[in-house]
Amino acid sequence: MKLDVNALGTFYRMAREGAGIAAGRLTHMMGVETQVGVTKLNFMRGREIRRDFEDSTEKVGVRVKLTGAIEGYSVVVFERESAFRVVETLLAEAGPDAEIDGDVGEPDEFDEMTESAATEVGHIINSGFIDGWADVLEAVIDVSTPEFVEGVSAEPFFGDIDEAPGDDDLALLFQSRIETVGTEVGFNHYLFPKRESMSKLLERLRTSEGIEYDKLDGFDRMAERGAEEVAETATTLTGIDTSVEIRRLNFVSLEAIPEQVAEEKLVGVAFEFDGMPSGYLLFLFDEESAHEIVDAMVPMEVDEDGFGEMGTSAIKELGNIMASGFLDGWANVLDTTIDHSTPEFIHDMGAAAVDPVIIQLGENQDFAFVFDTVVVADGREFDCEVYAIPDESDLERALNNLDVDRIEDAKTTAEFQEVDTT
Amino acid sequence: MKTYGTEPGAPTPVQVGISELVVSDGDDTLKSYGLGSCLAIALYDPQSGIGGLAHVMLPDGDAADNSDRKPGKYADTAIRALLRRMVEQGANYTAVEAKIAGGSDMFEFESFGDGVGQRNIAAAKEELEKLGVPLEAEDVGGEHGRTVEFTPGTGSLVVKTSDGDDENGVTEL
Numbered sequence: 001m002k003l004d005v006n007a008l009g010t011f012y013r014m015a016r017e018g019a020g021i022a023a024g025r026l027t028h029m030m031g032v033e034t035q036v037g038v039t040k041l042n043f044m045r046g047r048e049i050r051r052d053f054e055d056s057t058e059k060v061g062v063r064v065k066l067t068g069a070i071e072g073y074s075v076v077v078f079e080r081e082s083a084f085r086v087v088e089t090l091l092a093e094a095g096p097d098a099e100i101d102g103d104v105g106e107p108d109e110f111d112e113m114t115e116s117a118a119t120e121v122g123h124i125i126n127s128g129f130i131d132g133w134a135d136v137l138e139a140v141i142d143v144s145t146p147e148f149v150e151g152v153s154a155e156p157f158f159g160d161i162d163e164a165p166g167d168d169d170l171a172l173l174f175q176s177r178i179e180t181v182g183t184e185v186g187f188n189h190y191l192f193p194k195r196e197s198m199s200k201l202l203e204r205l206r207t208s209e210g211i212e213y214d215k216l217d218g219f220d221r222m223a224e225r226g227a228e229e230v231a232e233t234a235t236t237l238t239g240i241d242t243s244v245e246i247r248r249l250n251f252v253s254l255e256a257i258p259e260q261v262a263e264e265k266l267v268g269v270a271f272e273f274d275g276m277p278s279g280y281l282l283f284l285f286d287e288e289s290a291h292e293i294v295d296a297m298v299p300m301e302v303d304e305d306g307f308g309e310m311g312t313s314a315i316k317e318l319g320n321i322m323a324s325g326f327l328d329g330w331a332n333v334l335d336t337t338i339d340h341s342t343p344e345f346i347h348d349m350g351a352a353a354v355d356p357v358i359i360q361l362g363e364n365q366d367f368a369f370v371f372d373t374v375v376v377a378d379g380r381e382f383d384c385e386v387y388a389i390p391d392e393s394d395l396e397r398a399l400n401n402l403d404v405d406r407i408e409d410a411k412t413t414a415e416f417q418e419v420d421t422t
Numbered sequence: 423m424k425t426y427g428t429e430p431g432a433p434t435p436v437q438v439g440i441s442e443l444v445v446s447d448g449d450d451t452l453k454s455y456g457l458g459s460c461l462a463i464a465l466y467d468p469q470s471g472i473g474g475l476a477h478v479m480l481p482d483g484d485a486a487d488n489s490d491r492k493p494g495k496y497a498d499t500a501i502r503a504l505l506r507r508m509v510e511q512g513a514n515y516t517a518v519e520a521k522i523a524g525g526s527d528m529f530e531f532e533s534f535g536d537g538v539g540q541r542n543i544a545a546a547k548e549e550l551e552k553l554g555v556p557l558e559a560e561d562v563g564g565e566h567g568r569t570v571e572f573t574p575g576t577g578s579l580v581v582k583t584s585d586g587d588d589e590n591g592v593t594e595l
Contacts, residue, residue, distance in 0.1 A: 033434075181434060254440075254479075255439060255440040255441050255479070258440060258456060259439060259440075261456070263455060263456070265584045270528075270529055270531075272529075272531040272532065272533055278533075280531075341531060341532065344528075344529045344530065344531070346528060346529075347584075348458075348528070348566055348567040348584045349455075349456040349458075349567035349568075349569065349584050350456065351455060351456025351457075351458070351567070352456045352457060352458030352526070352528065352566070352567025352568070352584075353458060353528060353567070354458070355440065355456070355457065355458040355459055355460045355479070356458050356459040356526075356527070356528050356529055356534070356538050356539070358440075358479070359459050359460065359479050359480060359538045359542075360531075360533060360534055360538055362479055362480055362495075363480065366488070
């Protein structure tokens with residue numbers, strides 16, 4: 001199975017188109033404004049998908065089986081409370097004539113009525129997505145009758161699906177989020193395609209030589225090393241125990257990248273890197289985390305507004321060493337060297353820090369693979385988001401040069417220098 | 423972020439995401455969040471109150487293949503698309519005025535050359551000049567991010583920087 005950027009681009013368009021249709025129908029049905037949030041193609045391991053579900057919130061899902069141009073399962077997942085709120089709105093919309101069994105406000109259980117309403121909503125959303133995909137593919141996709149699922153782990157949602165990826169399998173996951181404006185109703189949508197069906201589709205959509213799917217798997221493992229390196233570096237330099245919380249390989253349109261960044265003032269360190277691949281690397285911290293880092297790295301009391309010269313230099317230094325670690329992780333696996341620029345400090349709106357990078361890449365590409373990493377600390381403020389965005393044609397070449405068998409042996413080591421905070 | 427089913431007069435500002443453009447004839451507020459090197463281009467006809475906002479990312483759409491599909495992505499094609507849609511809704515071409523904000527250069531990377539922000543500003547000014555649309559006001563360049571809110575009915579373009587909540591961070595163009 002091989003994929004290329006054109007094929008992934010078509011998948012991305014399918015996801016966007018589907019989310020748009022689903023949101024439109026939801027608006028029509030519920031009479032509320034809806035908004036499509038970030039749409040992503042994720043390459044995720046089965047283990048991570050399952051972990052995503054184990055945040056102890058109760059969830060409700062509606063799933064359908066697909067046959068035809070795409071084979072697999074399409075699943076809409078609501079948080080349980082969201083589902084109740086949707087049902088409430090829907091039944092209120094149906095007018096006073098609708099028979100409502102008791103108070104739907106804070107129910108403990110789904111009864112027949114509410115379960116059927118939730119299933120209806122889920123089905124309409126699923127169908128919206130599927131119609132969008134069928135439009136983009138100009139092909140027919142058949143949908144089974146919807147099935148209502150609830151639970152707190154991934155098991156009831158995917159446990160009995162053969163197509164669901166094993167713990168170590170890298171799955172291509174379509175993920176979209178739709179939210180209603182003003183009320184807190186949101187849901188996630190997942191598509192689990194059958195491998196053969198995906199392979200056939202990729203073959204049809206591919207316009208270039210492309211990348212072996214298995215190499216992508218190797219690349220993901222490589223990114224994992226990069227992420228671990230960042231966490232280790234941060235721990236060594238700041239003395240704050242950190243760990244990798246999220247690590248994902250996304251394929252998104254360039255425009256979607258700044259949308260994903262928090263709408264607040266952030267502190268960041270940015271680099272350009274050069275080699276095979278070249279690209280951009282950004283570390284973004286919320287202000288509190290940045291202050292915590294400065295406190296940990298600069299021994300004396302810093303009594304300055306903002307971050308001052310000393311704070312800025314400490315954060316740049318940390319960024320610099322994390323960047324070396326991250327990129328060394330890549331370079332070792334790819335058996336190449338990747339150089340990076342001196343750090344650029346930024347203390348500004350998060351999106352504004354990202355848009356220059358996507359503009360520069362936008363001259364030659366519409367989509368990007370984004371290596372999303374979130375490093376967090378236990379009990380202390382240390383949230384660091386890492387965005388590594390390589391140049392697309394470089395990445396394709398780098399991937400093709402990748403010897404997948406080598407990855408297991410490659411060791412990554414960052415050199416720790418004295419931190420210069422003067 | 424695209425909103426479906428926006429009701430007229432809804433208090434929430436209409437978000438204009440990167441590469442998008444929105445034309446409105448009401449008192450809607452059009453908002454683009456977190457512009458770095460991207461440029462916000464606001465056009466309006468003060469007589470009819472029809473106007474629009476584009477959040478452009480690149481300078482030259484005429485040189486790109488996909489500018490037909492995504493006119494809002496490029497400074498030149500976005501300005502033409504805004505004008506066309508405004509005139510279709512009843513704006514008077516000769517009365518249209520422009521305001522722009524954004525186009526910072528946040529980083530000095532080698533690969534950025536002269537600066538991605540500067541290129542967007544230059545392209546927008548050139549296109550406005552070509553079409554004879556007067557540039558009434560601008561808040562461009564520098565090394566900081568901006569969030570803009572544009573009300574076509576009044577032609578007011580409010581620019582906020584990240585020191586946003588005090589008076590220094592807010593400029594009305």
